[in-house]
Amino acid sequence: MNNSSDYHACPECDLLLKATLPDVGEKAHCPRCGLLLARPHKQSVERTFALSIAGIILFFPANLLPMVGITMMGNANTGILFSGVLALFNEGLQAVAVVVFLASILFPLVHISLSLLISGHLYFNLANRYLAHWMRWMHHLDEWVMLEVYMLSIIVACVKLMSIAQLKLGWGLYAFVALIVINTLLTSGLDEALFWQRIEQLRTRKSNAN
Ligand SMILES: [Zn+2]
Numbered sequence: 621m622n623n624s625s626d627y628h629a630c631p632e633c634d635l636l637l638k639a640t641l642p643d644v645g646e647k648a649h650c651p652r653c654g655l656l657l658a659r660p661h662k663q664s665v666e667r668t669f670a671l672s673i674a675g676i677i678l679f680f681p682a683n684l685l686p687m688v689g690i691t692m693m694g695n696a697n698t699g700i701l702f703s704g705v706l707a708l709f710n711e712g713l714q715a716v717a718v719v720v721f722l723a724s725i726l727f728p729l730v731h732i733s734l735s736l737l738i739s740g741h742l743y744f745n746l747a748n749r750y751l752a753h754w755m756r757w758m759h760h761l762d763e764w765v766m767l768e769v770y771m772l773s774i775i776v777a778c779v780k781l782m783s784i785a786q787l788k789l790g791w792g793l794y795a796f797v798a799l800i801v802i803n804t805l806l807t808s809g810l811d812e813a814l815f816w817q818r819i820e821q822l823r824t825r826k827s828n829a830n
Contacts, residue, residue, distance in 0.1 A: 630655060641813055664811035665742045665818065671806045672736035678799045679729060685792035688778065692785040700792055701725065704770070724770035728803065731765050734758040735806060742818045747826040751819045755812075762807060767800045 628639050633653040641658060642648045648658040661667070686698035699707075701724065708717035734754050741748050778787055 630657065641817055658813050659811075660814050661809055661811040664809060664814050665739055667809050668735055668806060669739035669743045671802055671809070672732055672739055675732040675799060675802045675806060676736060678795050678802060679732065681795035682792055682799045683725065685795060686790035687774065687792040687796065689788035689790055690781060690785050691788070692781075698790065701770075701796065704774075720770060720773075723764060723766040727761055727764045728767055728799070731758060731761045732803070732806070734761070735810070738815065742815065742822070745822065747822040751822070755815060755819065759812070765803065765807075767796070767803055771796065771800060 626639055627636050629636055630650040630653065632655040633650065635650060635652045637650065637657070640648070642660060645662065646660070647656060649655065650657055683701050686700055687704075689696065689698045691697075702721075705717050705721045705725070708714075708720060735758055738751060738754050738758065740746075741751060774793070781787060
């Protein structure tokens with residue numbers, strides 16, 4: 621039997637390599653060009669599981685609590701994350717509003733939920749035939765989660781308003797910043813090779829049990 625899946629090409633120089641995973645703490649480099657191929661992270665499943673739970677919890681205050689309070693000529697106003705999207709929409713920037721909504725609200729929520737689902741299954745050793753699908757969706761969504769972009773626009777708006785209005789930072793903003801940190805840790809600590817290996821193990825174990 622020709623097991624072509626046992627081999628993969630180096631993304632940099634196309635050298636055909638046998639697919640093996642180094643131990644945690646070790647690195648796998650391409651023998652020809654030296655590209656870092658794999659670096660298993662310590663306790664990636666446990667870390668991802670814990671960070672996903674924290675992310676889901678933080679998602680609610682980040683979205684529901686006021687981010688900034690603006691007092692201008694005696695009028696006080698507070699804005700939550702979604703009111704920024706609504707404001708863009710009402711300003712005639714519908715396309716921008718949709719992008720901001722997707723990149724800073726919907727995609728992050730789906731991304732964190734998927735990572736919670738996947739790492740939860742791996743943590744408790746539960747086989748599920750959708751695990752591979754979830755992994756692929758999460759991988760593609762990764763590029764579309766852009767919380768930092770929204771953060772940047774808040775900073776720009778605040779700097780602009782500072783001279784003409786009184787600003788008060790709200791708990792929603794702090795939760796949002798914490799969410800950005802959690803999300804960054806989540807993406808950088810997630811060891812995809814290890815996750816795929818564990819998914820494969822669960823699948824073979826399940827088919828052997830049947
Ligand atoms: Zn190479």
